[in-house]
Amino acid sequence: MNGMELSERYYETYGREMIERCCGGDTEKVAAGLCGEGSQCFGYDDEISQDHDFGPGFCMWVSEEDYGRYGKKLAEAYDNLPWEFEGFTRKNIQDRGRVGVITIGEFFGRYLGQTRLPSSNREWLFLRETSLAVCTNGKVFKDDSGEFTAFRKVLLGFYPDDVLRKKVAARAAVMSQAGQYNLLRCIRRRDRVASCLALGKFTESALSMFHLLNRRYMLFYKWAYRSAKDLPKMQKAAELTAGLGKVLTEMEKDRYGEAEDMAFTITEAICAETVKELNEQGFSDGDSGFLHDHLGNIMSGIEDEEIRRLPPIYDYGF
Numbered sequence: 001m002n003g004m005e006l007s008e009r010y011y012e013t014y015g016r017e018m019i020e021r022c023c024g025g026d027t028e029k030v031a032a033g034l035c036g037e038g039s040q041c042f043g044y045d046d047e048i049s050q051d052h053d054f055g056p057g058f059c060m061w062v063s064e065e066d067y068g069r070y071g072k073k074l075a076e077a078y079d080n081l082p083w084e085f086e087g088f089t090r091k092n093i094q095d096r097g098r099v100g101v102i103t104i105g106e107f108f109g110r111y112l113g114q115t116r117l118p119s120s121n122r123e124w125l126f127l128r129e130t131s132l133a134v135c136t137n138g139k140v141f142k143d144d145s146g147e148f149t150a151f152r153k154v155l156l157g158f159y160p161d162d163v164l165r166k167k168v169a170a171r172a173a174v175m176s177q178a179g180q181y182n183l184l185r186c187i188r189r190r191d192r193v194a195s196c197l198a199l200g201k202f203t204e205s206a207l208s209m210f211h212l213l214n215r216r217y218m219l220f221y222k223w224a225y226r227s228a229k230d231l232p233k234m235q236k237a238a239e240l241t242a243g244l245g246k247v248l249t250e251m252e253k254d255r256y257g258e259a260e261d262m263a264f265t266i267t268e269a270i271c272a273e274t275v276k277e278l279n280e281q282g283f284s285d286g287d288s289g290f291l292h293d294h295l296g297n298i299m300s301g302i303e304d305e306e307i308r309r310l311p312p313i314y315d316y317g318f
Contacts, residue, residue, distance in 0.1 A: 001086065002043065003038070003039070003040020004138070004139060006040075006086060007034040007040070007057060007058050008058075008141055013085070014082065015032060018077050019032065022073045023074075028144030029145060030060050030061070030066070030070070031062070031104075031140060031142060031145070031147070032058055032059065032060050033059055033061075033141045034059060035134075035135070035139070035152075036059065036107070036111075036134055036135075038098060039223070040054065041138040042133075042137050044223050044226060056085040057090055057091075058141070059098075059100065059102055061103070061107055061148045062102075064104075067101070071103075074101045078100050104147060104151065107148075108135060111135050112127060112132075117154050121162050121306070122306065124160055125166060125307060125310075125316055126317055129208060129211070129317050130218060132155055132217040133219050133220070135155055158216075162302045162304040164212060164215075165302050166299070166302060166316060167208075167212055168209065168278070169312045170205075171205045171208050171209040171212065172291040172292070172298065172312075173295060173312040175205045175270075175271060175274070175291050176291035178202040178205065179198070179201075179205075180271060182194075183195060184264060187256055187259050187260045188256070190251075192251055195247075196248065199248070199263070203241055207224045207225060207228050209234075210233075210237060211228065211231065213278075216231060218318075233277060243262070244267075247266070250262060268289060275289060283297065283298045
């Protein structure tokens, strides 16, 4: 049984009645579900995931006003629910805000750094993709008032077009600089540490690019590659990134010439797939295989002058 199924069954067995008991006729004031941090919120949990922060439990999201009314009562009732369920034991992780009673503002504020929705392109630009993924994952079991879901719906609508273009340009800039240019030079210098860093920067930017072009938020690095493989577009490019680890293997064996050839072949193939998708989606109309050459086309479509003027080579919102 995966963590989401366990959480929903636990809620249906104990949570629904508990909320009715604590809130009486105001049960619509409480949203319930499982979203946020944790592999189970993304559906990627397995036996290894069960060594920490795993077990039956669910979240209850309420407004600040309703927290004052029902928060303490709900928290006490939640603490008194059975700790054993379906062969799993609950873990006391309420103090980290992962399960239990949480205000809507506290939930989003924890990950976004603000308790309100972004109100400008600049605010959207600097929101971390991984944080937005955490805010919009999982499953809401119940939300009669719709307040929690309405906040999530705006975030799920993805970045405004100007912001998306800037992020795509930034990822293209880093992919070309770290992967198509500096990685090969670092390998030639036989600098393993610099090569690892260049390879890491290229890979992270590429995985982010794949998610952006699918209008999805990239997950925490541990799950970024797995998530990319599940995307409807750019699957071939995502699969190619698996071969980048072999570059390190070749360097470990002191086969730097082979490592350079392999790095060149894989990074160029990934960038070629990226250029193809950029053209198909109208971000660019160029045919150069060097991603840096597409920055002008990508950013020319940005209408917000402040966003357009910002430098492209920057890790906006990883």
